[in-house]
Structure formats: structure tokens, C-alpha cells
Amino acid sequence: MNIQGLLILFIVALIFSSVGFYKFVxxxxxxxxxxxxxxxxxxxxxxxxNYSTMGIVLGSxxxxxxxxxxxxxxxxREYKNGIYKKVLKDASANITSLSLPVKCAMWIGMSLxxxxxxSPLFFRIDNMTDDNxxxxxxxxxxxxGIILETLxxxxxxxxxxxRVDMVxxxxxxxxxxxxxxxxxxxxxTGVFVEGFTAYANPGQFIFALIGYVIIVYVMIDSAKRLxxxxxxxxxxxxxxxxxxxxxxxxxxxxxxYHLSGK
Numbered sequence: 001m002n003i004q005g006l007l008i009l010f011i012v013a014l015i016f017s018s019v020g021f022y023k024f025v026x027x028x029x030x031x032x033x034x035x036x037x038x039x040x041x042x043x044x045x046x047x048x049x050n051y052s053t054m055g056i057v058l059g060s061x062x063x064x065x066x067x068x069x070x071x072x073x074x075x076x077r078e079y080k081n082g083i084y085k086k087v088l089k090d091a092s093a094n095i096t097s098l099s100l101p102v103k104c105a106m107w108i109g110m111s112l113x114x115x116x117x118x119s120p121l122f123f124r125i126d127n128m129t130d131d132n133x134x135x136x137x138x139x140x141x142x143x144x145g146i147i148l149e150t151l152x153x154x155x156x157x158x159x160x161x162x163r164v165d166m167v168x169x170x171x172x173x174x175x176x177x178x179x180x181x182x183x184x185x186x187x188x189t190g191v192f193v194e195g196f197t198a199y200a201n202p203g204q205f206i207f208a209l210i211g212y213v214i215i216v217y218v219m220i221d222s223a224k225r226l227x228x229x230x231x232x233x234x235x236x237x238x239x240x241x242x243x244x245x246x247x248x249x250x251x252x253x254x255x256x257y258h259l260s261g262k
Contacts, residue, residue: 001204001207002126005046005122006115006119009042009043009115009118009119009122010111010112012035012038012039012042013035013039013110013111013114013115014108014111015038016031016038017031017032017034017035017110017111018031018107019031019034020103020106020107020110021103024098024106027103027106027107028110029074030074030075031110032070032071032114033067033068033070033071033072033074034067034071035067035111035114036067036117036118037064037066037067037068037071038067039063039114039115039118040060040061040063040064040066040118043056043059043060043063043118043121043122043125044057044064046125047060047125050125050128051125051128052125053130053131054131055124055132055135055139056121056124056125056131056135058135058139059121059124059135059139059142062139062142062143062146063118063191065146066146066187069150077157113211113214115211116208116210116214117212117215119204119207119211120138120192120194120195120196120198121194121195123195123198123199123200123204123208124194124198127198127199127204129197129198132197134193134194134197135194137190137193138190138191138192138194138195138196139190140190141189141193142186142188142190142191143190144183144186145183145185145186145187145189146183146187148180148183148186149183149184150183151172151179152172152173152179152180152183153180155170155172155173156168156173159171159173165234166234166239166240167234169243173247174247175247175248175252176247176248176249176250176251177223177227177244177247177248177249177250178222178226178250181220181222181223182250182251182252185215185216185250188211188212188215188216189212191212192208192209192211192212195208220259223249223250223259224259224260227249227258227259228260230244244258245257
């Protein structure tokens with residue numbers, strides 16, 4: 001395994017996720033998007049200087065687009081959406097007392113996770129794997145994830161402008177209650193698929209698999225925590241109860257309606 005190359009990606013992630021020291025939640029939000037975009041740019045450069053194919057260029061560009069879109073949307077939402085700004089302020093208030101060692105541990109841990117998540121494309125470059133259908137299928141899945149996430153964010157913003165007293169229920173939200181989290185899972189599924197034919201040994205596969213499993217778990221847990229919050233805010237509404245009991249929470253066509261046990 002090319003430790004030196006992975007270390008470069010880790011340093012890049014550390015640099016861009018360091019915005020979390022400005023606001024702790026940025027380690028997992030804005031810093032997340034910036035780190036992925038920066039790693040994508042780094043992989044693009046590595047490809048041109050070491051080994052590059054059309055598939056690798058496309059995969060790197062998709063990663064850059066994903067990261068910039070996510071970071072840009074989060075920053076825009078924070079400074080333009082008064083309700084979200086208050087939510088973020090309240091969340092930040094609960095963790096301002098965290099010690100520097102705890103913040104550093106989060107910084108290092110999240111940066112390592114971003115390297116794990118993006119490693120399939122790195123291994124494709126490092127192992128000089130030729131293009132095949134797998135990388136293009138992976139890129140297509142990731143692009144679908146980006147489109148789904150973007151549409152979900154826009155639809156939710158538009159619907160909340162009309163009804164602040166109810167969760168979004170139209171468009172993609174008719175299919176699943178958390179289409180943005182589904183888009184996130186699809187994006188990283190695509191990245192993981194990109195490396196299927198590139199791993200030189202089981203260690204590389206396990207390295208990439210760990211990142212994929214963790215991000216899928218994070219998205220499922222995020223959907224669970226969102227459901228708990230929505231139950232608290234809207235649980236007394238018959239309209240909400242009817243919606244959540246008929247609409248899958250995360251995966252379409254799978255009758256999994258609740259993750260919080262309710």
C-alpha cells in the first residue's frame with residue numbers, strides 16, 4: 001500500500017477540515033465538503049503526474065463537484081436561512097466547552113475517514129488500473145447521487161418556505177423521507193464501485209470498505225436522529241403521522257418506515 005500517497009491525501013484533508021476549529025460542526029459539514037473536493041483535485045493531479053485515464057479524470061471531477069456543491073450549499077444555507085442559522089447556533093452552543101484535545105481527535109478522525117472514503121479512486125491511480133465498465137458505472141452512480149441530493153435540498157428549501165410547520169412531503173419526499181441522505185449513500189456507493197477491479201490486495205479492499213461502511217452507517221444514524229427530531233416537532237400532527245407511516249424513511253420500495261423505534 002502506498003502509504004506516502006495516502007499520507008498526502010490525509011494532510012490535504014487535515015488542512016481543509018481545519019475549518020472545524022472555527023465552528024466545531026464544520027468538521028462534519030463544510031470541512032467535509034471542502035476536504036472531499038480538495039482530495040478530488042489532489043487525485044486529479046496525482047493522475048496526471050503518475051497514471052491517468054479518462055475514467056480517473058471523470059471520477060476526480062465528480063468528486064470535486066460533489067465536495068464544492070456540498071460545502072457551498074451548507075454555507076449558503078447557514079447565512080441565508082434564519083431557522084437553520086438558529087439550529088446551528090444552538091448545536092454549536094452545546095459543544096463550545098469541548099477541550100482542545102477532543103477537537104483535535106475529531107479533526108484527525110474525520111480527516112482519516114475522508115481518506116478512507118476516497119481511497120478507491122486513489123488505489124485505481126496507484127495500481128495503474130486500466131479503464132473498464134466498472135469505473136464508468138461507479139461515476140454514473142455517484143452523479144445520480146449528486147443530482148438526487150441537489151434536487152432534495154432544493155425541494156426541501158422551497159417547500160419549507162411555503163410551510164414551515166410541516167416537513168417536506170412532495171417531489172422526491174414522496175418516495176423517501178430522507179432523499180438527501182439517500183443521495184449521499186449513492187454517491188459513496190459509486191466511489192466504492194470505482195475501485196472494484198483496482199485493488200491489488202485484500203488490505204486495499206478492506207481500507208476502502210471501512211470508509212464505505214462508516215459513511216453508510218453515519219447516513220442511517222443521521223436519518224434516525226432526524227426522525228427523532230421530527231417526531232418531537234411534528235408528532236402531534238395527523239398529517240405528519242400519516243406521511244411517516246406510508247413513506248419509507250431512507251430506501252425506496254423497502255417498507256422500512258421507522259428507525260427510531262416509533
